[in-house]
Amino acid sequence: MLTTAQLRQVAARSGARDIANVEIDVILTYLLHLLIERGVMEHLAFKGGTMLRKMIFGPRGRLSTDLDFTCRKDISIDDLTLALLDALAQPYRGIAFRFGGQRLVFDRRGLRRQSSVLACRE
DSSP, X not given: OOOHHHHHHHHHHHTXXXXXXXXXXXXXXXXXXXHHHTTGGGGEEEESHHHIIIIIIOSSSOOOSOOXXXXXXXXXXXXXXXXXXXXXXXXXXXXXXXXXXXXXEEOTTOOEEEEEEEEEEO
8 A cells, every 4th residue: 555655645646635535545546446457347337426536537626435336237236246255355455355334325316225335454
């Protein structure tokens, strides 16, 4: 992972004030690389604010603390879950990712759904 000095350099380039959010952004970048390298992204569509920042607007702007995906129709949820678990089974560049508990998320219609929480540690 990055040192505190390196995180401060990234923060200065992006205009971020909170080093913790910079660290989360770096971890999310590693997670995206892992998903690409292990073939999981072939079954997902990357969307949302983080996608816009990373793919369209570049390093400036608000740092997101999550990744949003839509499952493509070429894979079942069960098979996608197995692919994710397999991809996350081994540490990636010194970071170990694991699924935590569940949390409730409200969508625009006010419906509640379960969302897996992904945690990481060095």
